[in-house]
Amino acid sequence: MIKLDKNIKDKNSRTKSLSLIDTRADKDLGTLVYKGEQVQMKFSNEDLKNHVETWFAGDNKVKGNNDITMLLEEVKISSFQNTGLAKVKIKISSFINRSGKYFFINRYDNTLSFNSKLTPNIPREISSSISDILSSFINESYSHTVLSTPVLEAELKDYETILEKNMKFITSPELVNGVYKDFKSFSEQKPQKEYYIGKNKKGKVIGVKDQNDLLVLTEEMYGYVEDGKAYRSTPVGFLEINKDDKGYYIVSSRLELYPKNSNTGAMIGAMTGGIVGGLIGAAIDSGSKTDRNANTTLSHVYIDSLTGAYVFEK
Template structure:
């Protein structure tokens, strides 16, 4: 009888290993206490998340009950005080897959979710997460556990980022939520207008909605390089802005300077090198005054840099640039696969 009991316990333990529950335990408290109601809309056609292997066992990553109930309970547990806003989370994709290599495996999490404020005229977009997270069995054999933790962390970041932002002025109906991306992009003036307004744009929303900061005038140095924006006695280095338009040409501020923004039928993009978006501390790119290294991304770029440092200009010309899209819903870079990797 004792042997049978031990075997039963062992069987139960094996069964438990076949499931990894997403533990929604991080704090997602809204310090503003601005939210009255919270709703989860799960529009995923397949509610299964996916699985990875642990030795010879398949481990499914799951919610304890389901996404709607668990995330709703998590939110209200952290936010017992009510405000006035009706907060909505739209789940678009949660998918876990495994890429098996010869001697290891890579677990991959694809997660896309968006937040809205529901008002009388419809749903107003706030923010979204559209990301891929990976973990290697070379780092940990517990791929399912690591991916479940990453799921919680990504949702936590989505909530906390959303609390800081104002909802967009454009509204869409509940029936149109599955198509919100294309509907909202169609309303963004920066993607349609032929003549851009000169000036500085403090964040991605003001840029994509084409609303420069009032009263600011762009200033250049003696070499024609934009260094600051001035509004009366107030002077701001250009690095403090998301983007600017100078003489009708849009530029994106990046760590080593700024780069021209281009437009095609897919949206906005820049041509940039990995070393410019993610410069190392020993980078030879120069920072001028307010933090600018030239009109990177155009013929004038190399001229401007060469006037200051011929070595930096030569180094930039020797490295191939890559098209990197700008996400109108987050302002983030959409990096192509293998960005910055040499063949």
């Protein structure tokens, strides 16, 4: 049973209301196997719209002026009996509603993996994780940067397509060379003029330098563009950003991007590492670091086109 009862108090009292639109095509969360029996996963109150509004009202006695609407797009749990693994796919977005016009705040779009051999009570662990994600997402949405492109309520189902039309890194015929401190500057194609890419005599990138020719912490940077190609700052150095029919991606893994805690780190990083922040969850020793664990299975890790956060599919 998934309980939504964690603290979602808006500490700055900016929010007047919190509502939810459930657009899930499949309302069935899925089943898990626990102690040889099938466990049907459910929310403790399946009237999610009313439950979220009541939850918010209970934690927020002092209210502000912002009306926040969440779009619950997917919550799906898959269990694989032959491997003992379970996956949870969650996709949820938030908007500020201003007189019927919706302005995008944030999005969480990720898949979490659980191993029943390492998790004694996997239904309880997954329930707790879903509750953590939703409450953290709500708290993050209270003070998150808001995009300026309005979306009408009737067009909410197409919000991604509408917003991407105003993302310069998507619409520009060629990316602007330079260093980008965060995803916001990258999405607007406005590199930081006071930084540049430092190279050694062989032309290999050694890191980011400031106007005093001093190396700066690569973890403070989102990435850079050179000769029309974009590179993302990661714990294993700068990785090229590629594109296929599903979107933008780097070739990496949870373990590389969040070496301390590949599941929880990815959960938190995907929520807070986007439009404002650079890299969350791990420090980078050097921009030129390329020593990668040969035993790590690499795959496409997509980059959310609206937030810059990592989207794990495995």
